[in-house]
Amino acid sequence: xxxxxxxxxxxxxxxxxxxxxxxxxxxxxxxxxxxxxxxxxxxxxxxxxxxxxxxxxxxxxxxxxxxxxxxxxxxxxxxxxxxxxxxxxxxxxxxxxxxxxxxxxxxxxxxxxxxxxxxxxxxxxxxxxxxxxxxxxxxxxxxxxxxxxxxxxxxxxxxxxxxxxxxxxxxxxxxxxxx
Numbered sequence: 720x721x722x723x724x725x726x727x728x729x730x731x732x733x734x735x736x737x738x739x740x741x742x743x744x745x746x747x748x749x750x751x752x753x754x755x756x757x758x759x760x761x762x763x764x765x766x767x768x769x770x771x772x773x774x775x776x777x778x779x780x781x782x783x784x785x786x787x788x789x790x791x792x793x794x795x796x797x798x799x800x801x802x803x804x805x806x807x808x809x810x811x812x813x814x815x816x817x818x819x820x821x822x823x824x825x826x827x828x829x830x831x832x833x834x835x836x837x838x839x840x841x842x843x844x845x846x847x848x849x850x851x852x853x854x855x856x857x858x859x860x861x862x863x864x865x866x867x868x869x870x871x872x873x874x875x876x877x878x879x880x881x882x883x884x885x886x887x888x889x890x891x892x893x894x895x896x897x898x
Contacts, residue, residue: 726877728877730840731874732842732873734868735844736757736788748782756784759896760790760792763894764795774810775838775839777840779812779813779842788869789843811837818843818845818848822851826844853874855885855886857889858886872890873893875889
């Protein structure tokens, strides 16, 4: 029998897609995606499917734009090659209020609670926390600009979810739907 903690885990970080501008800070959590954001979310899902990065678990902020991003990603994962591929089993989706406006350590704590059987998790959250989490996981692999809207950062390591730590998960791929 294989030790579940010795197999490679993949964490995909996704900054939510482009949202409409809000009129004030009070409605920030309710801002919807823009038309470009909707298209970019679907493109992110197609890229994940095309690269075999279908999540077992999705952790998503409860903000409207992150929920809409997940919906677009899920739709994009159902595309047909070469745009996407089969969706595989349905992931477990956890909508986490704590992922909104979270610091990188708070996001890391959420990721550490992923089901031990899961091999791939997708975290959809906001800047600056999501970009800083990528830097925390691989200080050498991330550029200074952070993640753009709808940008994916793929981190891999060979340990269990609870063991995910600072500088412990190298960045193996990045993707954004636009230049």
